[in-house]
Amino acid sequence: MTVRINGKEFEVSPGTSVAAALLNIGYSGFRRSETGESRGPVCGMGICLECRVQIGGVRHVRACMVTCQDHMEIETDA
Amino acid sequence: MTEVFDGIVVGGGIVGCACAYYLSERFPKVLLIEKGPVGGGSTAAGMGHVVVMDDSRAQFALTQYSQQLWNELFPQLEPSCEPRSTGTLWVAADEEEFSHVDGKRKLYESNGLRAEVLDTKAIREAEPHLREGLPGGLLIPGDSVIYPMTAAAWLLDQARLRGAKLLQGRAVVKMGQGKTTLDDGTTLDAHFVVNATGDRAQTLTPGLPITPRKGHLIITDRYPGYVRHQLVELGYLKSAHEMSNESVAFNAQPRATGQILLGSSRQFVGWDPGIDRNLIAKMVARATEYLPGIGSLSVIRTWVGFRATTPNSLPLIGSLQHDPATLVAAGHEGLGITTSLATGKLIADIASGVESKIDRNPFAVSVEVKS
Ligand SMILES: Cc1cc2nc3c(=O)[nH]c(=O)nc-3n(C[C@H](O)[C@H](O)[C@H](O)COP(=O)(O)OP(=O)(O)OC[C@H]3O[C@@H](n4cnc5c(N)ncnc54)[C@H](O)[C@@H]3O)c2cc1C
Numbered sequence: 001m002t003v004r005i006n007g008k009e010f011e012v013s014p015g016t017s018v019a020a021a022l023l024n025i026g027y028s029g030f031r032r033s034e035t036g037e038s039r040g041p042v043c044g045m046g047i048c049l050e051c052r053v054q055i056g057g058v059r060h061v062r063a064c065m066v067t068c069q070d071h072m073e074i075e076t077d078a
Numbered sequence: 079m080t081e082v083f084d085g086i087v088v089g090g091g092i093v094g095c096a097c098a099y100y101l102s103e104r105f106p107k108v109l110l111i112e113k114g115p116v117g118g119g120s121t122a123a124g125m126g127h128v129v130v131m132d133d134s135r136a137q138f139a140l141t142q143y144s145q146q147l148w149n150e151l152f153p154q155l156e157p158s159c160e161p162r163s164t165g166t167l168w169v170a171a172d173e174e175e176f177s178h179v180d181g182k183r184k185l186y187e188s189n190g191l192r193a194e195v196l197d198t199k200a201i202r203e204a205e206p207h208l209r210e211g212l213p214g215g216l217l218i219p220g221d222s223v224i225y226p227m228t229a230a231a232w233l234l235d236q237a238r239l240r241g242a243k244l245l246q247g248r249a250v251v252k253m254g255q256g257k258t259t260l261d262d263g264t265t266l267d268a269h270f271v272v273n274a275t276g277d278r279a280q281t282l283t284p285g286l287p288i289t290p291r292k293g294h295l296i297i298t299d300r301y302p303g304y305v306r307h308q309l310v311e312l313g314y315l316k317s318a319h320e321m322s323n324e325s326v327a328f329n330a331q332p333r334a335t336g337q338i339l340l341g342s343s344r345q346f347v348g349w350d351p352g353i354d355r356n357l358i359a360k361m362v363a364r365a366t367e368y369l370p371g372i373g374s375l376s377v378i379r380t381w382v383g384f385r386a387t388t389p390n391s392l393p394l395i396g397s398l399q400h401d402p403a404t405l406v407a408a409g410h411e412g413l414g415i416t417t418s419l420a421t422g423k424l425i426a427d428i429a430s431g432v433e434s435k436i437d438r439n440p441f442a443v444s445v446e447v448k449s
């Protein structure tokens with residue numbers, strides 16, 4: 001199945017979390033802090049909120065808590 | 079000889095700070111006493127909607143006067159006070175509510191305020207995340223939003239620049255007849271003392287008819303532009319005046335940060351500080367009736383605060399009949415951020431013996447003195 005990350009299509013295996021998909025592709029920065037610093041996943045279990053991305057137009061979704069779906073639209077640094 | 083103050087203000091919430099602000103324009107020796115952080119009481123818990131409210135003639139006059147005073151201060155406020163002209167959009171849930179909108183428009187316009195009726199199409203253009211098919215609403219463009227805690231601190235800072243003093247970290251245990259006793263036993267003298275302790279005012283001035291009314295608020299993460307105006311359901315006043323034990327009304331505020339502050343609940347449960355999860359769920363459900371997508375946004379915090387409720391929903395602003403050196407500025411229910419400045423002006427007028435711009439009688443204080 002495929003997901004769209006920042007407008008580009010990527011193949012992912014079913015069951016992959018969005019965070020794992022992004023890391024596999026080579027993203028380490030998932031979002032920007034209020035002052036523009038790059039931030040990425042820390043805990044991998046929904047607690048630190050550092051892995052937030054935009055999924056399907058909804059901002060501030062924790063990438064580590066969501067499993068990739070076919071044709072999912074994911075934006076980093078949104 | 080011990081120092082005699084012109085005026086002492088007890089309580090550094092937004093009301094006490096506004097009193098100090100205007101008193102310090104007229105009196106050189108003003109002292110404000112706050113036991114905790116400035117603006118840390120109900121002021122820290124409130125929403126900061128500066129709104130002209132039409133629930134009674136007196137409330138309309140007080141809120142309108144206070145809004146004019148806020149508008150005068152807006153250009154001077156620090157950016158941290160986050161003053162924003164969001165306007166208020168009163169949203170009708172059904173045709174019945176919508177049928178009252180034009181009457182409300184006329185009332186605001188006859189008092190010199192702008193008001194605009196929005197139909198079903200216009201309301202969604204104004205607020206694209208509102209549910210489709212809502213009949214419309216009323217836009218009051220002159221209303222605004224501030225950040226209450228920093229605004230309170232700013233007012234006090236200005237008062238201190240004019241010479242007012244702050245005594246922080248000491249609670250007042252007794253006040254009356256110009257004497258103020260602190261929790262370390264010290265007694266201070268003043269020509270007049272203002273009780274501005276909000277929902278606690280009846281403990282320092284026994285007999286004041288004030289009851290705490292608890293409110294829950296919810297704040298989301300940052301979603302800039304998701305909501306543009308302060309949104310309030312038209313049924314809000316119905317809910318606010320319901321003296322039942324529990325009510326929920328839809329109220330959404332866009333913060334300067336892009337966060338959305340969601341209200342609101344009203345409960346008579348004393349000073350119980352707990353978060354009621356069922357009530358939070360009811361508030362979200364209520365908000366979802368207006369903003370169907372709101373459930374997909376992340377909430378970062380919920381909290382509660384207490385409104386100082388009076389029997390007629392009007393604040394108590396005035397001196398005690400049996401003790402004219404004691405002034406009361408408390409009981410501001412859910413409007414104290416808005417009405418703080420007018421309250422400060424009225425208190426300064428009373429203390430300096432001059433007439434006020436609005437009729438003070440509706441706010442006169444009467445206490446049941448137990449003998
Ligand atoms: C959920 C909620 C939403 C609200 N939304 C709005 C809104 O959108 N718009 C609006 O206009 N209003 C709103 N309000 C109302 C507003 O917050 C209050 O009316 C206002 O903050 C009251 O200010 P205050 O200074 O009277 O009281 P407080 O802010 O409570 O200040 C009283 C101060 O007195 C101090 N104090 C108490 N006892 C003593 C003592 N013995 N000695 C020394 N110090 C003492 C306390 O520490 C406190 O700092 C809301 C309120 C709530 C609860």
Ligand code: FES
Pocket residue numbers: 040041042043044045046047048049050051052062063064065
């Ligand atoms: S990595 Fe910590 S919340 Fe997702």
